Each structure stands twice: as structure tokens, then as C-alpha cells.
Amino acid sequence: MKKCTILLILIAVASSCVPVKRQTLLQSTEDVNKLAEGSGLMRMIEENNVEYRLQAGDVIQIRISSLTPTQFDVFSSIDDQQNDRLDPILTGFLVDKQGYITMPHLGKISVLGLSVPEVTDKIESLVDEILDTPTVYVRLVTFSVAVLGEVENQGRYSTFENKLNVLEAVGMAGGLTEFADGSKIKIVRTENGVSGITELNVLEExxxxxxxYYVKPNDIIIVPALKTKNFRQNQANNIGLILSGLATIASVILVYDRLSD
Incomplete structure (x- = not known):
């Protein structure tokens, strides 16, 4: 009886533990001691850099500075309007359904399908004839993603960065929980009215x-749970009841044996 009890305890402990291999991000499938030739680095992985391109409904903030005196700078009012103390979404420039933004003194500018750096270059070329040595700063202010499931803090998170990878997005949500299945993270993405789902393994390099790897505005990241979580929450409780029952039976048998003697 004692051996049976110990065996059940060992099974419960072993089954409720999550292997380190299921928790470690960006694991290598190669020899970790092999240096990339001539690089001085452990390994080099080519990044598939996919830049986000503006869509209808996006809002961008635009700042224009130059050496032109303020009294002659026709764009100085834009900086006043887009003061950091104001909501950048309310004071930014909306990409309309036709893919245009409308700026004072420049009129309608087509930005649909352009990346933020391309918009910057385009506006800079337009104001170059008006201002002395202009510098244009553009940022996307409607970049937000939802992170759900096995993370510390589920919710929608916003950033003013033009690029955000899936690990950074999960980090904004407090990181993965102990029972997160990092090998089957889903990303729901809607583009041009069509939604698609893909599965990522964040445990591999x-x-x-x-x-x-890079998320896009309005992506939904869903982190599923390992089967171990269900075991700990349900089966572990059942094993506890079984062990308690076995202990009771063992006590009854012990008392019976003593009375028989």
C-alpha cells in the first residue's frame, strides 16, 4: 500500500511539471558552439523584414522642421496642432477610403500602400521647394495589437513604433505564463477585408x-495552454482525493490489524 501511494505521488509531481524545453524561447536546432564564419557571432539568421504599408483608416502624425524662420514657416501651425500634450490620434492625419491624407498648403497626398519611410520621403520632397532644409518626421499612431490567452496580462496594447515583433508584443502583455504553449501561437490578421490565421512557434530560432515575425496593426495574438495546465487543475485534484482515500483505507487496515492482534 505504501509503495502504491508513493508511486501515485511521483506520477502526480512528474505530470504537473512543465519541461524547460517547452518554456525556452528561440531555441537553436544547431550546435550552439558553432560560430558563424567570420561574423564573431554565435549564429546569424536572416530576418524577413516585412514593412507595414498604410491602409485606409490609419492615422499618421507628421512633424516638419526647417531652417526657415517661424514667421515664414507655413507648416509651423501643424506642430502646434500636434502638440505632444494632445491626443495624437485626434490631431493626426487620417488616411481616407481613397488612400489620401489632406495637409495644409499641400492638399491631398496619396499614401495608400506606402511604408512610413516612403511617406516621409514623399512629404519631404513636396516641402523641399517651400522650406529651407526641411526635415520631416512621420509616425503611425494607430498601431495596436490584442494579446490573449496564456499571457500575464491579456488586453490590447498600443505603440508608437513603426515595427513590432511578436516577442515584443507578448512582452508588452507581461510575457508567457508557465503553461503557455509557445509552439502553437496563433496570429489572426485582417487585410483588405479578409481575415487569416497563421501558427507560429516562438520556441525556435x-x-x-x-x-x-513582425506583427501588424490590429493583429490578434492568441497563446494557447499546454495540456499540463488541464492536468494540474483537474486531474491533480482527483489524485489528491485518491491519495486521501488510500490514506484512510490504510489507517483502517492498520487499526484492524492491531485489533486482531
Whole structure:
């Protein structure tokens, strides 16, 4: 009876533990001691750099500075309007359904399908004839993603960065929980009215070369749970009841044996 009890305890402990291999991000499938030839680095992985391109409904913030005196700078009012103390979404420039933004003194500018750096170059070329040595700063202010499932803090998170990878997005949500299945993270993405789902494995280094390594605005990241979580929450309780029952039976047998003697 004692051996049976010990065996059940060992099974419960072993089954409720999550292997380190299921928790470690960006694991290598190669020899970790092999240096990339001539690089001085442990390994080099080519990143699939997919830049986000503006869509209708996006809002961008634009700042223009130059050596032109303020009294002659026709764009100085834009900086006043887009003061950091104000909501950048409310004071930014909306990409309309036709893919245009409308700026004072420049009129309608087509930005649909352009990356933020391309928009910067385009506006800079337009104001170059008006201002002395202009510098244009553009940022996307409607970049947000939802992170759900086995993370510390589920929710929607916003950033003013033009690029955000899936690991950074999960980090914004507090990171993965102990029972997160990092090998089957799903990303729901909607583009041009069509939604698609892809599955990522953040436990392997090959993630970096994935087309989905960088998330896009309005992506939904879903982190599923390992089966171990269900075992700990349900079966572990059942084993506890079994052990308690066995202990009771053992006590009854012990008392019976003593009375028989």
C-alpha cells in the first residue's frame, strides 16, 4: 500500500511539471558552439523584414522642421496642432477610403500602400521647394495589437513604433505564463477585408525568418495552454482525493490489524 501511494505521488509531481524545453524561447536546432564564419557571432539568421504599408483608416502624425524662420514657416501651425500634450490620434492625419491624407498648403497626398519611410520621403520632397532644409518626421499612431490567452496580462496594447515583433508584443502583455504553449501561437490578421490565421512557434530560432515575425496593426495574438495546465487543475485534484482515500483505507487496515492482534 505504501509503495502504491508513493508511486501515485511521483506520477502526480512528474505530470504537473512543465519541461524547460517547452518554456525556452528561440531555441537553436544547431550546435550552439558553432560560430558563424567570420561574423564573431554565435549564429546569424536572416530576418524577413516585412514593412507595414498604410491602409485606409490609419492615422499618421507628421512633424516638419526647417531652417526657415517661424514667421515664414507655413507648416509651423501643424506642430502646434500636434502638440505632444494632445491626443495624437485626434490631431493626426487620417488616411481616407481613397488612400489620401489632406495637409495644409499641400492638399491631398496619396499614401495608400506606402511604408512610413516612403511617406516621409514623399512629404519631404513636396516641402523641399517651400522650406529651407526641411526635415520631416512621420509616425503611425494607430498601431495596436490584442494579446490573449496564456499571457500575464491579456488586453490590447498600443505603440508608437513603426515595427513590432511578436516577442515584443507578448512582452508588452507581461510575457508567457508557465503553461503557455509557445509552439502553437496563433496570429489572426485582417487585410483588405479578409481575415487569416497563421501558427507560429516562438520556441525556435527559425521564428525570426518568418513572414509573421513582425506583427501588424490590429493583429490578434492568441497563446494557447499546454495540456499540463488541464492536468494540474483537474486531474491533480482527483489524485489528491485518491491519495486521501488510500490514506484512510490504510489507517483502517492498520487499526484492524492491531485489533486482531
Amino acid at each position: 527559425s521564428l525570426i525568418s518568418s513572414n509573421f
